[in-house]
Amino acid sequence: QVYAHTNSGTDTTRKPIAGWGHQILFTNNGIRNAAISLSSGHGFFAGNLGVGTSSPGHRLDVNGSIRASDSVFWGAGETRTETRNDAGASGAGVRSGFYQTSAPVNYPTGASSWWHLIDTRHTTNSNNYGLQIAGSFFDQNLWFRKTNNSATTSWSRILSSADISGTTNFVTKFVGPNSLGNSQIFDNGTRVGIGMTEPAERLHVNGSIR
Numbered sequence: 001q002v003y004a005h006t007n008s009g010t011d012t013t014r015k016p017i018a019g020w021g022h023q024i025l026f027t028n029n030g031i032r033n034a035a036i037s038l039s040s041g042h043g044f045f046a047g048n049l050g051v052g053t054s055s056p057g058h059r060l061d062v063n064g065s066i067r068a069s070d071s072v073f074w075g076a077g078e079t080r081t082e083t084r085n086d087a088g089a090s091g092a093g094v095r096s097g098f099y100q101t102s103a104p105v106n107y108p109t110g111a112s113s114w115w116h117l118i119d120t121r122h123t124t125n126s127n128n129y130g131l132q133i134a135g136s137f138f139d140q141n142l143w144f145r146k147t148n149n150s151a152t153t154s155w156s157r158i159l160s161s162a163d164i165s166g167t168t169n170f171v172t173k174f175v176g177p178n179s180l181g182n183s184q185i186f187d188n189g190t191r192v193g194i195g196m197t198e199p200a201e202r203l204h205v206n207g208s209i210r
Contacts, residue, residue: 088151
């Protein structure tokens, strides 16, 4: 049934929307299924709305492209960030996006409390191929992995300037599994010194050579 409702109407069985002024109401046995405000242009639909499809599977289901001339928002607090606890999740409903969690699963070893996750998925959701970057809310470390069709693929930490400690002109070496520092080799661009910082020849060794 379709009704036209005015500001002065009092028939509550037709359930006009308060503050919408003049309205067209679509009801079924007194239950409002849709409404269009003639005053503000607002619209309400109790079920799914399809554009270009007669069988919408979501609140808004568009068969074709969508164009927005301003910002589009989703996620908690309209931040465009969603919650996802399992970084290794795959299948229907797992999408590329920006995520957060306070209960991390399949994140870097030792992960707890709040973490960020950026996930880029393969277009076939039956597999588990994704490129992921993750990091705790509470430090400056970043972690990276490509899932390679496995939820438990290990993570690698991305090295930053915080992992490098060195002195100008010294050749770098690994001083730990994930950190860099000075070696014994000094190179000023003209001469090279081993075990010393003032080489007098092209190669100057402070000590014996065997």
